[in-house]
Amino acid sequence: MTRRPGLSVRLKLTLSYAAVIMAVGMALIAAVFVFYVVLLPRIGVIHPSDGLEIDRTRLVQAFVPFLAVVLACLLAVGLVGGWFLAGWMLTPLRRITAATRAAATGSLTHRIRLPGRQDEFRELADAFDDMLARIQAHVAGHQRFAANASHELRTPLAITRTLLDVARDDPDHDSAALLDRLRTVNARAIDLTEALLVLSRADQRSFAVEPVDLSLLAEEATETLLPLAEQHSVGIETEGRSVRALGSPALLLQLTTNLVHNAIVHNLPDRGSVRITCGAEATAAVLSVENTGVPLTAGQVETLIEPFQRGSARVHRDQAGAGLGLAIADSIVRAHDGSLTLTPRPTGGLRVTVRLPAVAGRR
Numbered sequence: 001m002t003r004r005p006g007l008s009v010r011l012k013l014t015l016s017y018a019a020v021i022m023a024v025g026m027a028l029i030a031a032v033f034v035f036y037v038v039l040l041p042r043i044g045v046i047h048p049s050d051g052l053e054i055d056r057t058r059l060v061q062a063f064v065p066f067l068a069v070v071l072a073c074l075l076a077v078g079l080v081g082g083w084f085l086a087g088w089m090l091t092p093l094r095r096i097t098a099a100t101r102a103a104a105t106g107s108l109t110h111r112i113r114l115p116g117r118q119d120e121f122r123e124l125a126d127a128f129d130d131m132l133a134r135i136q137a138h139v140a141g142h143q144r145f146a147a148n149a150s151h152e153l154r155t156p157l158a159i160t161r162t163l164l165d166v167a168r169d170d171p172d173h174d175s176a177a178l179l180d181r182l183r184t185v186n187a188r189a190i191d192l193t194e195a196l197l198v199l200s201r202a203d204q205r206s207f208a209v210e211p212v213d214l215s216l217l218a219e220e221a222t223e224t225l226l227p228l229a230e231q232h233s234v235g236i237e238t239e240g241r242s243v244r245a246l247g248s249p250a251l252l253l254q255l256t257t258n259l260v261h262n263a264i265v266h267n268l269p270d271r272g273s274v275r276i277t278c279g280a281e282a283t284a285a286v287l288s289v290e291n292t293g294v295p296l297t298a299g300q301v302e303t304l305i306e307p308f309q310r311g312s313a314r315v316h317r318d319q320a321g322a323g324l325g326l327a328i329a330d331s332i333v334r335a336h337d338g339s340l341t342l343t344p345r346p347t348g349g350l351r352v353t354v355r356l357p358a359v360a361g362r363r
Helices: 009-042 053-089 091-104 120-169 175-204 214-231 249-265 298-303 325-335
Strands: 210-213 234-240 244-247 272-281 284-291 339-344 350-357
Touching: 009 053, 053 091, 091 120, 120 175, 210 214, 210 249, 214 234, 214 249, 214 272, 214 284, 234 249, 244 249, 244 350, 249 272, 249 284, 249 325, 249 350, 298 339, 325 339, 325 350
Parallel strands: 234 272
Antiparallel strands: 210 244, 272 284, 284 350, 339 350
């Protein structure tokens, strides 16, 4: 936005300081003048019969030049002192401005780290440092995501090209087998692309919110994934009462389905279990999905939300996925101003707890 040039903040503060000093000085001189010239004769300290009327006139004549000199000195002191005082006061602001310009050029590693005790400037500097740290982490995450997404999308394309090259060089190839393999690779690419689209939609918050019953979403996700659970010999248990959250029905269903799907495929090889519970905490609607599985450390759990982090200890060869399930779930939860917590179970497996804003007046 284009603006006309104006006075600097330092000059404005200087003029303000000088104006205040001049106003105070003039008020003080006026008070002294009124006291000696007006009040003293009226209260009887000075009597006109004493011949002091002439002295009062001379006093006024002598007082005016003196007043001019005093005001000139006050103005000079106000301007010079105000200039240096304003410069000293604005020193932290110059450091903040320099950091802002550095950030505008793409340097996100610079921090102000303003020393001294807490005041308004230091609060602003600390808030700016926190903002830069968040932006730096966000940009780094997007860069990693872009690199990983490019790698994941390149893999099915490279496999497709290899299959076509082999088929072209082998005139006796099995067309049916080739088509089946190409279909499988193409389905993986489509699933990955759709997952990326869901992730992008959640990050942009381009959705309308309405009351959504989490218990109904849990039942729908369970029914949809029941064949997969039977295939992996995993039992699913759903409990809890009806609880409504504010959000997008489609995205919250995607969230619930992703959590249940992960709980099924990353489970024990035989007789595993998944437990889904719904409840309320204060103003939050809570959805919890926990599953049996191999023991996990806190360090392993912290990396599971990162995009394309599959967790090698939890991967099933037939259901490796793209590593976006929990990343999409976390993105959907953040887009709904909620929280997602991963906790390793003492006996093995994982507990995922989602807290979303509940519908007002409903518990």
